[in-house]
Amino acid sequence: xxxxxxxxxxxxxxxxxxxxxxxxxxxxxxxxxxxxxxxxxxxxxxxxxxxxxxxxxxxxxxxxxxxxxxxxxxxxxxxxxxxxxxxxxxxxxxxxxxxxxxxxxxxxxxxxxxxxxxxxxxxxxxxxxxxxxxxxxxxxxxxxxxxxxxxxxxxxxxxxxxxxxxxxxxxxxxxxxxxxxxxxxxxxxxxxxxxxxxxxxxxxxxxxxxxxxxx
Numbered sequence: 451x452x453x454x455x456x457x458x459x460x461x462x463x464x465x466x467x468x469x470x471x472x473x474x475x476x477x478x479x480x481x482x483x484x485x486x487x488x489x490x491x492x493x494x495x496x497x498x499x500x501x502x503x504x505x506x507x508x509x510x511x512x513x514x515x516x517x518x519x520x521x522x523x524x525x526x527x528x529x530x531x532x533x534x535x536x537x538x539x540x541x542x543x544x545x546x547x548x549x550x551x552x553x554x555x556x557x558x559x560x561x562x563x564x565x566x567x568x569x570x571x572x573x574x575x576x577x578x579x580x581x582x583x584x585x586x587x588x589x590x591x592x593x594x595x596x597x598x599x600x601x602x603x604x605x606x607x608x609x610x611x612x613x614x615x616x617x618x619x620x621x622x623x624x625x626x627x628x629x630x631x632x633x634x635x636x637x638x639x640x641x642x643x644x645x646x647x648x649x650x651x652x653x654x655x656x657x658x659x660x661x662x663x664x665x
């Protein structure tokens with residue numbers, strides 16, 4: 451009986467730990483992984499460029515809020531993103547990643563720095579980033595060269611809007627290309643930010659505080 455009790459406690463503790471953290475070695479390749487499971491994008495494709503801004507102080511917060519640069523998303527978001535990147539590769543481009551899933555604790559940290567809903571979602575309600583269904587992205591060529599999108603990432607002004615048309619023709623074409631491919635892969639655009647895309651199928655997923663381990 452004592453052995454049974456200890457075994458049950460061991461299983462319970464392991465389960466609790468699994469819900470609060472994600473090792474980088476999670477078994478993402480397992481065919482039985484649920485579409486809502488958080489997985490590491492790098493485990494599914496090496497065809498992306500990563501520039502995880504919030505793992506540095508090169509962002510509008512002027513602060514590093516992630517301990518390390520990793521792109522975790524729910525599996526269904528990863529599948530859709532890989533699909534979009536494959537389509538873009540056929541046109542000579544690939545996706546650069548700025549931000550992915552954002553644990554709620556990170557959202558709270560960002561809110562403490564900039565408590566303004568114009569720039570940061572209030573953690574009381576959370577954002578699609580906290581649900582594992584949003585990505586902040588740009589385009590680069592297949593050789594990794596930056597593509598002109600008209601403004602920097604996290605530029606909060608009218609020029610960053612999809613609705614703003616007073617831009618060079620090539621910039622408008624670049625934004626249109628990214629938007630059309632992302633929409634075809636199952637994402638919605640965000641009018642005021644050319645870089646932000648939400649997976650339509652991920653809007654109702656719960657806000658999460660699951661974290662990954664840094665190596």
